[in-house]
Amino acid sequence: xxxxxxxxxxxxxxxxxxxxxxxxxxxxxxxxxxxxxxxxxxxxxxxxxxxxxxxxxxxxxxxxxxxxxxxxxxxxxxxxxxxxxxxxxxxxxxxxxxxxxxxxxxxxxxxxxxxxxxxxxxxxxxxxxxxxxxxxxxxxxxxxxxxxxxxxxxxxxxxxxxxxxxxxxxxxxxxxxxxxxxxxxxxxxxxx
Numbered sequence: 683x684x685x686x687x688x689x690x691x692x693x694x695x696x697x698x699x700x701x702x703x704x705x706x707x708x709x710x711x712x713x714x715x716x717x718x719x720x721x722x723x724x725x726x727x728x729x730x731x732x733x734x735x736x737x738x739x740x741x742x743x744x745x746x747x748x749x750x751x752x753x754x755x756x757x758x759x760x761x762x763x764x765x766x767x768x769x770x771x772x773x774x775x776x777x778x779x780x781x782x783x784x785x786x787x788x789x790x791x792x793x794x795x796x797x798x799x800x801x802x803x804x805x806x807x808x809x810x811x812x813x814x815x816x817x818x819x820x821x822x823x824x825x826x827x828x829x830x831x832x833x834x835x836x837x838x839x840x841x842x843x844x845x846x847x848x849x850x851x852x853x854x855x856x857x858x859x860x861x862x863x864x865x866x867x868x869x870x871x872x873x874x
Contacts, residue, residue, distance in 0.1 A: 683711060687732050687785050690757050694808050695801045704799060708791035713783050720776040720784065727765035727772045729786040730809075733758045736782025737846055740774045741854070750854035752820070753779070753843055759809060779847060824857055832856045833866050 684706050691697065697705060711734070714720060721727055723743060731738070733754050740760065741750045751774070754760045765772040766789050795802040823832055833856060836843055843852060853863040 683734075684709065684785070686734055686757060690732070690759075691805065694805045697799075697801070701799055701801075705795065705802075708787060708795065710786045710788075711783060712786060714778040714781070716778055716781050718778045720778060721762070721772060721774065723773055723775050724771050726769055727762040727774075728790075729788055730759060730761040730766065730792065731776070732785040732787070733760070734783040734785050736778055736780040736784075738776055738778050738782060738784070739847075739851060740776045742773060743775065748775075748854060750851050752816070753840075753847055753851075753855070755842055755846070763810070763813060779851070829856060829858045829862060830866050830869070832858075833863070834870070 687709070688697075688702060688706075691705070714736070720731065720738060731754075733756050735756055737753060737755050738760065739750055739753045740762070741748045743749075752760075760776070762772045762774050762776075764770065765774075792802070792806070796806065823835060827835065836852070836856065843855075847855075849863060850860045853860045856863065858866075
């Protein structure tokens with residue numbers, strides 16, 4: 683059950699068997715059905731989530747419209763860092779797009795790991811750096827690329843999105859309406 687998370691963790695830090703046992707003792711496994719809310723706007727994000735299986739997205743409600751910010755698949759980590767670190771209510775919603783199994787690590791337990799096993803501070807730093815780079819890349823994409831360029835970038839860098847995510851969520855992620863996405867796809871296919 684914890685093989686995937688331990689393998690993923692080993693890409694950041696190496697643990698011996700006793701350290702693995704300490705880490706695993708802090709984890710909680712939760713299973714979700716498709717289209718189930720994991721975290722809702724107004725709640726405090728108390729966990730870091732590891733996607734053991736399935737897919738999640740996080741989005742914002744803006745004037746009654748859902749704006750998709752990102753998708754996470756197997757072996758991906760996600761948390762709302764702002765809420766997770768400060769205890770303030772989140773502005774995000776996390777929803778499963780498929781039947782999913784998530785492994786949860788609480789903020790309290792992560793702090794204990796930082797104190798008990800200092801190598802977890804390196805893990806925390808690397809995760810924060812990766813989150814920062816992902817946010818920066820997304821912002822640059824939205825600011826500097828046309829809708830068609832954003833589509834092609836996503837297609838080249840994350841083809842899994844097009845295999846597993848409904849098109850209206852892909853359009854939202856790209857910052858366009860579904861009919862625009864259909865026109866872009868048609869234009870690209872016609873030019874091949």
